[in-house]
Amino acid sequence: MAIRLGTHAFHAVLSRKSHGYSQVLRSLEFELGLARTRTMRRRFGKIVKEAQGLFSILSF
Secondary structure (H helix, E strand, O other): HHHHHHHHHHHHHHOOOOOOHHHHHHHHHHHHHHHHHHHHHOOOOOHHHHHHHHHHOOOO
């Protein structure tokens, strides 16, 4: 679960500055799309949704 949240956090932050991180973003998107990640998202969906809301209000 922590890995999924961390992966999503990195993706959220780096996608705001995507010009220099395209390769990293592709890797993160791949990881977020894996079946085990989707299973965790379904299982812990509410927690992930709340965490995503927190990421969106942070200013980087």
